[in-house]
Amino acid sequence: MSDWRARIESHIDSIEPQLRRVSQEIFEHPELKHEETFAAQLLASELETAGFETTLGVAGLPTAVQAVHPAVTDGPTIAILGEYDALPEIGHACGHNLIAAGGLGAALAVGALKSELPGKLVFFGTPAEEGGGGKVDMINAGLFDEVDAAMMFHPAAHTMVGRGSLAITEVKIAFHGKPAHASGCPEMGINALDAVIQTFNGLNALREHIKDGARIHGIIRDGGVKPNIVPEYASAEFYVRAQENDYRDELLIKLRNCAEGAALATGAQLEFIEVGHAYKAMKPNRMMGDRFLEHVESFGIPFNPELDDAMGSTDMGDVTQAVPGIHPYVQICEEDVAGHSREFTEASGSERGQLAMLAAAKALAMTTVDLLTEQELMRKAKEEFAA
Numbered sequence: 001m002s003d004w005r006a007r008i009e010s011h012i013d014s015i016e017p018q019l020r021r022v023s024q025e026i027f028e029h030p031e032l033k034h035e036e037t038f039a040a041q042l043l044a045s046e047l048e049t050a051g052f053e054t055t056l057g058v059a060g061l062p063t064a065v066q067a068v069h070p071a072v073t074d075g076p077t078i079a080i081l082g083e084y085d086a087l088p089e090i091g092h093a094c095g096h097n098l099i100a101a102g103g104l105g106a107a108l109a110v111g112a113l114k115s116e117l118p119g120k121l122v123f124f125g126t127p128a129e130e131g132g133g134g135k136v137d138m139i140n141a142g143l144f145d146e147v148d149a150a151m152m153f154h155p156a157a158h159t160m161v162g163r164g165s166l167a168i169t170e171v172k173i174a175f176h177g178k179p180a181h182a183s184g185c186p187e188m189g190i191n192a193l194d195a196v197i198q199t200f201n202g203l204n205a206l207r208e209h210i211k212d213g214a215r216i217h218g219i220i221r222d223g224g225v226k227p228n229i230v231p232e233y234a235s236a237e238f239y240v241r242a243q244e245n246d247y248r249d250e251l252l253i254k255l256r257n258c259a260e261g262a263a264l265a266t267g268a269q270l271e272f273i274e275v276g277h278a279y280k281a282m283k284p285n286r287m288m289g290d291r292f293l294e295h296v297e298s299f300g301i302p303f304n305p306e307l308d309d310a311m312g313s314t315d316m317g318d319v320t321q322a323v324p325g326i327h328p329y330v331q332i333c334e335e336d337v338a339g340h341s342r343e344f345t346e347a348s349g350s351e352r353g354q355l356a357m358l359a360a361a362k363a364l365a366m367t368t369v370d371l372l373t374e375q376e377l378m379r380k381a382k383e384e385f386a387a
């Protein structure tokens with residue numbers, strides 16, 4: 001085993017300039033969800049060059065990548081994942097450029113040894129994590145049907161392996177009222193903006209009585225066009241999140257009740273639309289996570305005792321509900337830097353970010369080899385998943 005470790009380490013050291021370049025190029029070309037043509041093509045060409053059977057465009061997603069190492073024998077199928085979408089205006093403020101390069105590095109390192117290893121190695125380039133749910137489409141297309149375990153890493157302000165993620169559904173709430181002169185004949189109008197405001201008020205009353213850890217947060221998208229016209233149309237967008245998928249569904253009904261109440265009170269017509277893919281809550285595999293942590297710590301990445309801090313949501317949640325999986329966080333900056341901030345963007349392009357990416361690539365590759373070669377570990381990971 002120590003032999004594998006040394007060989008993975010030296011392989012990643014040998015391709016370090018390539019991984020740094022991939023990370024930096026994606027960092028400098030931030031692309032929004034489903035528009036990641038530069039990043040997807042870059043990853044596909046690197047994998048193709050390394051001998052992987054590579055397809056750009058799978059599951060109906062032009063910027064998704066599937067790359068299978070041609071040395072396939074009996075044994076488990078392990079998937080290494082890479083994300084690469086950025087955020088509007090603030091670029092790689094979630095560090096997905098590092099995820100892409102780290103996942104690529106892990107796949108290339110295991111690929112270099114694969115002819116001596118059992119099983120099957122797959123790299124998935126998974127687009128549109130930021131609200132597009134690329135992984136959900138890839139699961140629905142059956143790409144994970146034969147996968148035994150899946151993993152990726154995510155940059156963060158703390159190193160954490162057991163942290164989950166919240167189930168989420170995005171909702172658009174629109175109200176249709178009736179325009180009228182707001183001063184001359186207000187009695188003839190129906191105010192759609194009032195319905196949106198009443199929805200927020202109802203929700204804020206509800207908030208006191210929801211479970212800890214759940215989140216409902218929204219913005220007003222349309223609120224009328226001119227103060228002297230009774231708003232004919234108004235809309236809001238909400239994210240509804242909870243630690244369990246079922247509770248998220250329950251909260252959706254409660255939010256809908258708030259909106260229906262607002263419609264009744266104002267006379268406006270309600271349109272309640274669930275937008276895009278809902279994401280499931282994360283089920284991090286402890287067996288796999290412990291192994292990843294052991295490896296990543298050996299490269300000098302300090303582990304922060306498991307924090308009970310607030311969680312976001314990710315389509316990796318859906319992957320971990322489909323197969324045993326992990327989504328460990330690796331520290332790339334000081335602990336007080338917020339995710340999705342300009343400071344985090346800076347960290348994603350920093351030297352410290354690159355070093356964390358390289359350590360994560362090694363740890364992902366080593367965890368993959370562990371799962372391919374240790375039947376007992378794979379069995380325990382599956383047992384935990386099934387429990």
Ligand SMILES: [Zn+2]
Pocket residue numbers: 094095096129154
């Ligand atoms: Zn992210």
